[in-house]
Amino acid sequence: MKTRTKRHAFTLIELLVVIAIIGVLVALLLPGVQAARESARRTQCSNNLKQLGIAAHNFHDTHNKLPSSVRPAGLTPLPRIAGLTFLLQYLEGTNLYDQYNQSQNWHAPANLPVTSNQVATFLCPSTPNPGRLDGLPEASPWVGNLVAVTDYSPTISVDQRLFTAGLVDRAGDGILVKNGEPRFADVLDGLSNTIMYAESAGRPFLYRRGLKIGDLPNQRVNAGGWSRPASDFSVDGSSYDGATLPGPCAVNCTNGEDVGSTVFPHPYYGSEGTGETFAFHPGGANVVLGDGSVRLISATTNIREYAKLVTRAEREVAIAP
Numbered sequence: 001m002k003t004r005t006k007r008h009a010f011t012l013i014e015l016l017v018v019i020a021i022i023g024v025l026v027a028l029l030l031p032g033v034q035a036a037r038e039s040a041r042r043t044q045c046s047n048n049l050k051q052l053g054i055a056a057h058n059f060h061d062t063h064n065k066l067p068s069s070v071r072p073a074g075l076t077p078l079p080r081i082a083g084l085t086f087l088l089q090y091l092e093g094t095n096l097y098d099q100y101n102q103s104q105n106w107h108a109p110a111n112l113p114v115t116s117n118q119v120a121t122f123l124c125p126s127t128p129n130p131g132r133l134d135g136l137p138e139a140s141p142w143v144g145n146l147v148a149v150t151d152y153s154p155t156i157s158v159d160q161r162l163f164t165a166g167l168v169d170r171a172g173d174g175i176l177v178k179n180g181e182p183r184f185a186d187v188l189d190g191l192s193n194t195i196m197y198a199e200s201a202g203r204p205f206l207y208r209r210g211l212k213i214g215d216l217p218n219q220r221v222n223a224g225g226w227s228r229p230a231s232d233f234s235v236d237g238s239s240y241d242g243a244t245l246p247g248p249c250a251v252n253c254t255n256g257e258d259v260g261s262t263v264f265p266h267p268y269y270g271s272e273g274t275g276e277t278f279a280f281h282p283g284g285a286n287v288v289l290g291d292g293s294v295r296l297i298s299a300t301t302n303i304r305e306y307a308k309l310v311t312r313a314e315r316e317v318a319i320a321p
Contacts, residue, residue, distance in 0.1 A: 038126065038282070041125040041126040042126065042281050042296075044125050045124040045126060045151075045199070045281070046286050046296075048121050048122070048123070048152065049152060049197060049286050049287070049288040049294045051091060052087065052091075052152060052196075052288055053196065053197070053288040053289070053291075053293070053294070054292055055087045055090035055091050056090075056197075056292075057292055058090045059086065059087060059090055060183070065181040065182065066083075066175065066182045067083040067084070067086035067087050068083055068180050068181065068182055069081065069083040069154070069176070069179070069232050070178070070179060071178045071232075071271075071272075073270075073271070074265070074270065075138055075271060079102060079103060079105055080106055080228070080230075081227075082106065082229045083154060083176055083229070084122065084150060084226045084227070084231075085097070085100060085106070088100075091119070091121050096114050096119075099114050100115075106147065106225065106228055107136050107146055111227070112147070115146070115147040115148065115225065116133075116146065117148055118130065119148065119226060122148075122149070122150035122152060122226045123149070123150070124152070124199060124280070126201070126280040127151050127201040128202065128212075128280070129202075132149055132204070133146055133147060133148065133149065133225075134147050134148075134149055134223070134224035134225035134228060135147075137222055137264050137265075138264050138271075140264075141217060142264075144204055144217070144224075147225035147227050148225065148226060149203065149204070149224040149226060150224070150225070150231060151199055151201040151279075152197045152198070152200070153197060153198065153200050153223070153232050153233055153273075153275060154174065154175070154196060154232045155174045155176075155195050155197070155235055155277070155287075156173070156174045156178060156233065157171070157173050157177070157234040157311075158171045158172055158174070158234065158307045158310050159234045159236040159237075161236065162236065162237055162246050165246065167247075167248055167304065168303060168304050168307040168308075169304060169307070169316065170307070170314045170316065171311075172312070172313065173311065173312055173313070174195065174196075174310050175187055175194055175196050175290055176196060176197075176232065178229060184290065186313060187312045187313065188312065188313040189312055189316055189317075190290075191289065191290030191291040192289055192293065193289070193290075193308075193309065193317070193318060194290045194310070194311070195287045195288070195289055195290075195309050195310050196287075196289065196290050198286075198287040199279040199285040199286050200223065200255055200256065200278055201255060201278055201279050201280055202255050202278065202280070203221045203223045203224035203255055203256060204220045204222070204224035205221070205255075206219040206220055206221055206256065206258050206260070207242075207254065207255045208241065208243065208253065209241065209253060210280065213258070216260075217260055218260045219258050219260040220258065220259060221256030221257065221259065221273075222256070222257075222259045222264075222273050222275075224275075229273075230272055230273035231273050233256070233273050233274070233276060234272075235250065235277065235303075235306065235310050236276060238254045238276060240253055241253070248302075248303050249303065250277060250297075250301050250302070250303040250306035251277050251278070251279075251284060251285050251297055251299045251306065252277070252285055253278075254278060255278035256276050257274035257276075258274075259274055277306075281296070283298060283299055284297050284299050287309075289309075305318050306318075
């Protein structure tokens with residue numbers, strides 16, 4: 001006679017225990033997976049900035065000057081051309097550059113087929129909504145429906161208000177001042193000690209401490225489009241909650257001054273951009289220095305030291321953050 005073997009099935013309690021154990025393991029693994037993904041994204045962001053640095057050096061080698069934005073003052077029909085537009089030919093964007101009509105503005109119908117194109121090198125993969133668009137600042141009502149954006153921009157100066165408030169030792173120009181012909185020889189503080197491009201991510205949406213504030217057009221930063229000279233920004237700093245500018249926080253408190261409820265041009269910034277140094281990387285934001293090297297600037301960096309890294313000819317030595 002055959003002996004019957006009893007087969008034991010999982011009881012409901014045993015099944016629930018197994019599910020609970022799997023849930024705990026997933027919960028333990030998930031932060032590690034997310035951290036690994038962010039590390040990869042930050043590395044790609046660093047590589048993008050490295051490409052910008054190399055492109056700026058190649059531009060300088062060719063033209064004996066750096067790619068400075070052309071931005072005549074005030075509301076004007078004169079052409080406005082961003083320094084990033086001049087870099088296209090050194091970033092595998094020669095076709096776009098050749099189609100761009102420099103005798104017309106970035107938002108002109110002739111240029112929109114170019115300026116509405118995303119340029120992968122200008123986008124940090126950690127930033128949400130890469131397909132967001134910037135709009136014409138003087139339009140009423142403002143609509144974000146025109147041109148593709150950048151998460152990186154030149155730091156063109158340190159705001160005089162910071163010096164007046166005693167938050168920095170000096171205010172002054174950065175490497176890529178507008179409407180000029182800046183050269184590496186102008187950087188008296190040393191190329192390895194001076195920032196060319198920094199992250200200012202998420203624009204024209206307004207972010208504070210990593211959170212989006214409100215929505216367009218009621219809350220927005222005047223900046224974002226890679227083809228807009230107004231995306232270049234001065235360093236103003238903010239309060240630590242990001243709500244008030246200027247202030248002592250240099251990195252990651254806000255991506256800019258809110259202009260959503262302000263009639264254009266802005267009473268302080270005029271037609272200039274209102275961006276600030278900001279990234280979606282935990283702990284800091286990437287910058288590329290004048291020598292082409294890339295550095296993560298800690299979110300805890302004092303604005304006095306950060307300002308020393310922005311100004312180009314104040315004979316300052318910054319403490320490495």
